[in-house]
Amino acid sequence: CPLCSECVCGDCLQSFATTRPPCPTAEPVDVLKALQFQAQPDGVRKTMGFCPARRAGTGPDVAYRISRQAQISAPTRQLFPGKFPEDFSIMALVKAKAGSQAFLLSVYDQHGTQQLGVELGRSPVFLYQDQSGRPAPEDYPLFRGISLADGKWHRLALSVRKQSVTLILDCKKKVTRPLPRGPRPVIDTRGITVFGTRILDEQVFQVPAQPTLRPPAHGDPA
Numbered sequence: 001c002p003l004c005s006e007c008v009c010g011d012c013l014q015s016f017a018t019t020r021p022p023c024p025t026a027e028p029v030d031v032l033k034a035l036q037f038q039a040q041p042d043g044v045r046k047t048m049g050f051c052p053a054r055r056a057g058t059g060p061d062v063a064y065r066i067s068r069q070a071q072i073s074a075p076t077r078q079l080f081p082g083k084f085p086e087d088f089s090i091m092a093l094v095k096a097k098a099g100s101q102a103f104l105l106s107v108y109d110q111h112g113t114q115q116l117g118v119e120l121g122r123s124p125v126f127l128y129q130d131q132s133g134r135p136a137p138e139d140y141p142l143f144r145g146i147s148l149a150d151g152k153w154h155r156l157a158l159s160v161r162k163q164s165v166t167l168i169l170d171c172k173k174k175v176t177r178p179l180p181r182g183p184r185p186v187i188d189t190r191g192i193t194v195f196g197t198r199i200l201d202e203q204v205f206q207v208p209a210q211p212t213l214r215p216p217a218h219g220d221p222a
Helices: 002-006 011-017
Strands: 044-048 062-066 073-075 088-096 102-108 114-120 125-128 153-161 164-169 173-178 192-195 205-208 212-214
Touching: 088 102, 088 114, 125 164
Parallel strands: none
Antiparallel strands: 044 062, 062 205, 073 192, 088 153, 088 205, 088 212, 102 114, 102 192, 114 125, 153 164, 164 173
């Protein structure tokens, strides 16, 4: 697997995340573990991941294919018992169905309003709405010229810091967009988190065994 020898799955994202000591007040959240993917709930199937074989001889990577029948959600407080971090990073290795437009992750408040979302597709969108409704939908960061819906594996990192969000794709491409949220943004943790879709969506993609949502390391890109 030439890609694995070049940049072993997740290594570049780990390097991106730990350029300096991580934030001491919060720990990374293993979303798949929190949502019990290993139990393979309805609509989730285990399959081979990014690398068919590792140089360390540990065998193939594990991924999970999420079908239209899957209903994967949990109370957001189960993932974040305390306050949702103001600045944070999302890291994942994903393989979206060619031509699809689907959400990797969606966070809803107690009233059912989507506050956070990562939409994969030909032009990925980072959806974010704080307690004051900022930014407006027309100001959601849009990453034109980047395609995550080509049927290939991609390493994806999104770093939210202050008034911007940075996307790093495949350890190479780095794009920063404005995120005009309020000065003290809050994400409500009294609602639910939905994985692999958003309410009423019907697209499909695969994820590996270790996508992570974490507070930023000091020095993460702004």
